[in-house]
Amino acid sequence: MTKPAETTPAVNPAAAALLARSNRLGGDKKNTNFAGGNTSAKGVERDPVTGGDVELLWVKGSGGDLGTLTAAGLSTLRLDRMRALVDVYPGLEREDEMVAAFDYCLHGRGGAAPSIDTAMHGLVNKPHVDHLHPDSGIAIATAADGEALTAEIFGDEVVWVPWRRPGFQLGLDIAAIQEANPQAIGCILGGHGITAWGETSEESERNSLRIIDTAAAYIAEHGAPEPFGAVVAGYEPLSEAERRARAAALAPTIRGIASHDKPMVGHFTDSAEVLDFLSREKLAPLSALGTSCPDHFLRTKVKPMVLDLPATASLEDQLARLHELHEAYRADYRAYYDAHADESSPAIRGADPLIVLVPGVGMFSYGANKQTARVAGEFYVNAINVMRGAEALSTYAPISDAEKFRIEYWALEEAKLRRMPKPKSHQGRxxxxxxxxxxxxxxxxxxxxxxxxxxxxxxxxxxxxxxxxxxxxxxxxxxxxxxxxxxxxxxxxxxxxxxxxxxxxxxxxxxxxxxxxxxxxxxxxxxxxxxxxxxxxxxxxxxxxxxxxxxxxxxxxxxxxxxxxxxxxxxxxxxxxxxxxxxxxxxxxxxxxxxxxxxxxxxxxxxxxxxxxxxxxxxxxxxxxxxxxxxxxxxxxxxxxxxxxxxxxxxxxxxxxxxxxxxxxxxxxxxxxxxxxxxxxxxxxxx
Structure with a gap:
């Protein structure tokens, strides 16, 4: 008897369009950062149990990357069951319970694990939804007068949503705003990013790009020419040869600093935007404010460690100062943890910096492996771009440390960390x-x-x-x-x-x-x-x-x-x-x-x-x-x-x-x- 040939299940047309849209949007880093944001589509498929049609929601699963998303990275949920969760929602204080409830809405095996943003996609009454983290959009979202800027830039086409931690309540908020503003194509999420929608996959993508490009064009046309202030004498970039020689001399010591609590792999970046930021008078006050988008600070820690010496300082002076700054950084992070932790908080995960900025030389970023370290650096470049845009139009005003702590030490984030596979014997070496x-x-x-x-x-x-x-x-x-x-x-x-x-x-x-x-x-x-x-x-x-x-x-x-x-x-x-x-x-x-x-x-x-x-x-x-x-x-x-x-x-x-x-x-x-x-x-x- 001949064994029947194995076939790959056909992808629903709505899901196929979603994947193509996601790959296009995620393939251009001006639209969103690596593994940042999520997209969705709603459509109809035959239910193999009843034989009738069932309306489904396909949404990027937890931890996936839009640019490389495949069908295996989608969560598939029954839309009627997902929307029925509104009737049992226990309120803001218990909204984390809703993530586990998504598992009871899965269709068949359900695909990838549903993300925290699933409610946003299921509750918005549009067939296609995009939630993205573009630098231009976050610049508006983190500006001190972001709400007024949103109205000035977009009129009533894009609606302002005040900061709220990602979750079921944010999904309810956006759904209510979309219903109350039928003319709107999307919204700016305060301190966070953007969300757009459309009747078709093409329309949703066009609306996403319209918000991103319109915000970027407005910043370019109306923004201040030197949002980071004047160049500080002695903080200008060294020549490329001098820069890399000094970076190589500093790298082992800085890696040891970043690895005090656990071993880290590093990545070095000396791009033009990094070196420019490090040379400006607003370096210290802006870096002290930290990042705002949750994806950013989860990868980069609340704020970086900044060497407060000119590029012309001796290597010996820089090394000695780095050790002093490390002690101060650890004490500051401990104070941050103690100020916001309660009896339910996970234990402190480590007080070392993940981003170290050295004026005239560049940025050192760290992670458990090279990809994580590299992406952390990419995220801080995103943060620099966000700060530049916000300062060009207004004043950079990220979410508070209290809100950052709620996300950094979120029980859901802790659970995600526990699900990580056990590292191999030489990982991090x-x-x-x-x-x-x-x-x-x-x-x-x-x-x-x-x-x-x-x-x-x-x-x-x-x-x-x-x-x-x-x-x-x-x-x-x-x-x-x-x-x-x-x-x-x-x-x-x-x-x-x-x-x-x-x-x-x-x-x-x-x-x-x-x-x-x-x-x-x-x-x-x-x-x-x-x-x-x-x-x-x-x-x-x-x-x-x-x-x-x-x-x-x-x-x-x-x-x-x-x-x-x-x-x-x-x-x-x-x-x-x-x-x-x-x-x-x-x-x-x-x-x-x-x-x-x-x-x-x-x-x-x-x-x-x-x-x-x-x-x-x-x-x-x-x-x-x-x-x-x-x-x-x-x-x-x-x-x-x-x-x-x-x-x-x-x-x-x-x-x-x-x-x-x-x-x-x-x-x-x-x-x-x-x-x-x-x-x-x-x-x-x-x-």
Missing amino acids: IALVTGAASGIGKAIATRLAAEGACVVVADLDLEKAQAAAAELGNADVAVGVAANVADADAVQAAIDEAVLAFGGLDLVVNNAGLSLSKPLLETTEADWNLQHDVMAKGSFLVSKAAARALIDQGMGGDIIYISSKNSVFAGPNNIAYSATKADQAHQVRLLAVELGEHGVRVNGINPDGVVRGSGIFASGWGANRAATYGVAEEDLGQFYANRTILKREVVPENVADAVYVLTGPELSRTTGLHIPVDSGVAAAFLR
Whole structure:
């Protein structure tokens, strides 16, 4: 019997139009921020239980992103049941209970979890509704005279809605306003964003864009030319080269500050709008007010930490001042929590900044992973644009700290955090692997990325490094950098690129290597110097540059040396390679002792016989070793396996497994150790 072909269920035309509209709106960041806002459509579908028609509501589910929304990201609810919730609504003090009630309105399996804004979409009596967070709209929403500006800009086409926390009551408010103003195409939500609607998907999209573009055009035409005030002497942007050099020097310390309570990954932004804001006289008072749109401050914390020194200050002065400001920031955040928390509030989640602003240099943003850190930075750029627009027309007046606290420590937000999947073993860790474009290094980079680490693939060949990084994922997962490990300046440049890409460094793998198999009398001084430059000297240079960053961070870390069985085993025709591997092996012991006081663990791995996938063996080393042992080159891997205790061939992934174990949580008390990965070579036993 032939198995019937699997088919993908057809998407309802109304839902299909909704998805296309959502992707267009979310694909342009002038309309809404990443994962911000939600859209909906109402339509009719056959009920498989009764056979009759049922009116449904499709709405973007909780946590989804409009720009990449698919059918799986929609919540599907029965509209009659959703609207019937009005009759059992217990009032503002208990409105959070309505989120759980949405589950009883789902159609079939219901799709994605319904968002807090579901009521807004279901109760507004229009087939299509868009709720968005455009910078231009929020600028009007956060202006001190936003209500008057709304009337002046839009007449009666757009209605002002005073601030109210997202929820069932806000949905009732907007539905009542839409019913009382049939001529309106949407509304400005005080302190928050915009909502628009239409009879068709196309009309709803046109109305959304009309509100966004009209607000932007009005700000451009009527706004003050310098809404952030004059440029402050000494706070002007440094040149690009100076900026990035200073950012790389500051990044480890700032990451340590942001990671006092829990480890964070970082992102650096030095865009024109950021640097302009940081150079202006209103930087301090405006940044102290914090952000307003809930999506913004949930990602960026209530307000940023701002370095109050000019760009021309010395690095030492800036570092010292950052530590002082961190203590003050933590005390201020604690006071904010204590002022607004009650017995029902969740415990304080951490008092470190997620946004750190450094005049003349740029913005450092932080999150549990690279994407979250990058998006936090994008959200603060949104906030800068909002402040610019509000100040251009009026005075920026965000929602109060009390209201921010109600959202930041909302029970529903706490529940969302608890639903997050358990992090992988290396999530939040930043790894740099040398010689990682192929062979053992590539296998290590692949394993670390799979375990949640951000990976910097370093290799002598930049194109190959970038290609290997691209195989691991996008730039939120891995980046490729050039690294001639025998050159101190090139090594420092690679470390700088790593800390600028991900905010800092946690884990370094000294893997870069090469080998020339020659007997003593045929080994030249150039052969000796080349191998020692790449492996002994190269490992020293990488470890030295990395140690500076690790110490500045104050978060501990790992340095791993990929040494060799040859570091303890005297094989024939191998003087230069084996001697440099012995040098690397002793560096492990020396650095374990020296760096231990900083919480940095240093360990080594001694592989042997890694033929398949090995760059060293493919470059001629394999042919030389095969000739030395009198076997065919294609049989070399099995030859090595046959002489081991376990009789099993060693492959690059076996070495990667050892790196994973050594740098994971299970061996957190281990340093100065060499692990053999050789299937058992008794002559190379360490003890």
